[in-house]
Amino acid sequence: MGIQDAIAELSTVLGQRLTRSKSDLDLHGRSETHFPTTPPDAVAYPETTDEVAQIVRTCARHLCPVVGWGTGTSLEGQAQAFHGGICVDFQQMNRVLDIRTGDMDVRVQPGVTREALNEELRATGLFFPVDPGANASLGGMASTRASGTTAVRYGTMRDNVLGLEVVTAAGEVIRTGSRARKSSSGYDLTGLFVGAEGTLGLITELTLRLRGQPEAIASAVCAFETVGDAVAATTDAIQIGLPIARIELVDTASVAAVNAYSGSILPEKPHLLLEFHGTDSGVAEQSGMFGEIARDHNGSGFDWATRTEDRTALWAMRHNAYHAILAARPGARAIVTDICVPISNLAQAIEETRADLAENSVQGPILGHVGDGNFHAILLIDPDDPVEMAQANEVSDRMVKRALQLGGTATGEHGVGVGKLKFMQDEHGGGWAVMGALKQALDPDNIMNPGKLVPPRN
Amino acid sequence: MGIQDAIAELSTVLGQRLTRSKSDLDLHGRSETHFPTTPPDAVAYPETTDEVAQIVRTCARHLCPVVGWGTGTSLEGQAQAFHGGICVDFQQMNRVLDIRTGDMDVRVQPGVTREALNEELRATGLFFPVDPGANASLGGMASTRASGTTAVRYGTMRDNVLGLEVVTAAGEVIRTGSRARKSSSGYDLTGLFVGAEGTLGLITELTLRLRGQPEAIASAVCAFETVGDAVAATTDAIQIGLPIARIELVDTASVAAVNAYSGSILPEKPHLLLEFHGTDSGVAEQSGMFGEIARDHNGSGFDWATRTEDRTALWAMRHNAYHAILAARPGARAIVTDICVPISNLAQAIEETRADLAENSVQGPILGHVGDGNFHAILLIDPDDPVEMAQANEVSDRMVKRALQLGGTATGEHGVGVGKLKFMQDEHGGGWAVMGALKQALDPDNIMNPGKLVPPRN
Secondary structure: OHHHHHHHHHHHHHHHHEEOOHHHHHHOOOOOOOOOOOOOOEEEOOOOHHHHHHHHHHHHHHOOOEEEEOOOOOOOOOOOOOOOOEEEEHHHOOOEEEEEHHHOEEEEOOOOEHHHHHHHHHHHOEEOOOOOOOOOEHHHHHHHOOOOOOHHHHOOHHHHEEEEEEEEOOOOEEEEEOOOOOOOOOOOHHHHHOOOOOOOEEEEEEEEEOEEOOOEEEEEEEEOOOHHHHHHHHHHHHHOOOOEEEEEEEOHHHHHHHHHHHOOOOOOOOEEEEEEEEOHHHHHHHHHHHHHHHHHOOOEEEEEEOOHHHHHHHHHHHHOHHHHHHHOOOOOEEEEOOEEOOHHHHHHHHHHHHHHHHHOOOEOOEEEEHHHOEEEEEEEEOOOOHHHHHHHHHHHHHHHHHHHHOOOEOOOOOOOOOOOHHHHHHHHOHHHHHHHHHHHHHOOOOOEOOOOOOOOOO | OHHHHHHHHHHHHHHHHEEOOHHHHHHOOOOOOOOOOOOOOEEEOOOOHHHHHHHHHHHHHHOOOEEEEOOOOOOOOOOOOOOOOEEEEHHHOOOEEEEEHHHOEEEEOOOOEHHHHHHHHHHHOEEOOOOOOOOOEHHHHHHHOOOOOOHHHHOOHHHHEEEEEEEEOOOOEEEEEOOOOOOOOOOOHHHHHOOOOOOOEEEEEEEEEOEEOOOEEEEEEEEOOOHHHHHHHHHHHHHOOOOEEEEEEEOHHHHHHHHHHHOOOOOOOOEEEEEEEEOHHHHHHHHHHHHHHHHHOOOEEEEEEOOHHHHHHHHHHHHOHHHHHHHOOOOOEEEEOOEEOOHHHHHHHHHHHHHHHHHOOOEOOEEEEHHHOEEEEEEEEOOOOHHHHHHHHHHHHHHHHHHHHOOOEOOOOOOOOOOOHHHHHHHHOHHHHHHHHHHHHHOOOOOEOOOOOOOOOO
């Protein structure tokens, strides 16, 4: 059979770096969320682009599926080998290759995590801004078109990848983009591979845009009477052009979970957590302006701080919110939803989701990157209760349908994988067939992460 | 023959809106630059997306080339019908369809020009920031991935198109993107069609991101002793994160041409022209900080102003620079070059270009969007002197080769068309074949703007 032939052939090349141990296969079959564990047939640990190319060429010859693996933090089953085959784990391609402070860019291998990169950048005065929460690999973040809390100011991976090295489905090595800041030179191949979830090729190197570490950072927190008030304050701030670096909504249920988990004593109301980047006077001005906007929308307890320890505490709370919410129901698993709507429809999308949750007695605290119109309900379910599972899945599906009706998208930042496949036709119409045609053109044998993102082959 | 059959069939549908008058054909065969006039076989003026789809379906059946036309301001021959066929002029699809102030976006037809859009937006407090100089159509700007003076702050068309309606080569109407600010939902089709120069389909509608009109605008001008000093000041400003809205280099030759043309009395040295957007105190702070940076690099005569008339005069000078340069040599035509390099290599790229111009006695004042590493030499040539033409073309070719050697791109903002085709293999290597495969997948009969951007078919 093709897969076994590919494994046999690659064993002679990679030796110990191709494993079939049960523990390794299980580890690479697991998902962060609710997808069943689906182990690959083997896991490869390449050290060079040439090795990746050799793996793909071998797999192409034997029609063996190839699935990329970063840190395994994807949320829609993107890295799972539903059709078996070889999982390519990039953890040994984890070098920062070239920091170019003058150009404010960096060349990295795909296995570098965002925290490791920022650690290496610390002394340079530069940083990489995209922050999805998890300490994901940069190759994985690019493949999922990840974003997170800072996208409102610094954009998503789409905006911060300047160029790529990619091993195509034919096992050829190509380079996309250049080190120039902009280009009109042909189709945007970088943009095509970013967000392609490994279905068109494997990313073996990235050139990333960096930013200057801000001279001053201020964090702020503010309570609101309703989610609608918090969203209205967000909209006003965006519209007057306040260059907010982060603006996060935590709803009442999330605040309650955080209070219980970390012993904080925030009033149990919807809150916005904010961060401002700029000069000393700039962040003071931004904070002051936001304070005024908050007051106009019944905000209370507005407080801002520039001391590192105060800021760290605030954001630790936000980053721990997912664990706090999970802890609110011991033994529960989470369905992590992810929709994004035009900001003018955000309050409606959140309110209708809350009503739906209440009607169906599903626990689902809401967190959101509200400056982008992106939010998550963390649906807590007993994985052994099929009725509850079904109810939660229905709420989740209705969230997506509502997002599409409101002019939004089925996924703001988690990607398609298999979890969002069923909404692609509704969202993209004829565009989904176009995606299928692109896949067919670049991966005619369907070996690159098959079963994800594009229409299934007949 | 196919083309004539397509024309006959479309005549019955479009009536007077399909023309074959010599003046119309000539007008649509002309280029702004040095390409020979190449008229299409007919010009269509559709009024709706359905009509565009009908045109493309008819042309597909008869294998008749289809070339889009906005305002005819492209610079690399993108809109010329080198293989004949039907030119689709979008001037009657020029409506602003929906301004959504709450979401800071707008839906427009492709024939709307950027100035017309900003005129319509004036009362809303919003504006569309991309400014390539020419009053181009927004469909054309998207197709070329245009940018210009404000890209350093607001990005290029890549960053400011949220979604598209496209008529594919099969004559199907698809929608890409959504009204959400970000998405991880599948391949980035919006990004694929932006910059595709009409080779994959025709854009029939655009959703564009808008920005808030800044509370205050300041303009500044500063002379430098050398281009190297001006570039060093630019680099410093970018690195400390000054959110400059425009930063334009005009070299000594350009300043001389501008002085002669408009009666200004700028010292004949390299200058930077800048614009700052922000609050009153913000632009004062930015201007002050830039003034200090300029002094560190031997800048002189630094002056900044917030009065509208002062600002207008300054930018009129910049926008007239092209005409001023042309006027410096009566009867001359221009080869307008366009390269973009990493900013750390910008001074070297400009200095080597100037040396090359001097050695070959080619007149070529240099203007640049230096915050992005993008610059143009305006090569003045006597179109009747083949020796001079050849010399200028060789200088131009060497500029591109130099850009590629320095990690840059063959075109920062003008696109490929036919003018930059010969550099695509060097710039993209195997990536150019990937572009060809994408074209083959989406336009198998090669009817959409044939002969441009991708590898020629055999």
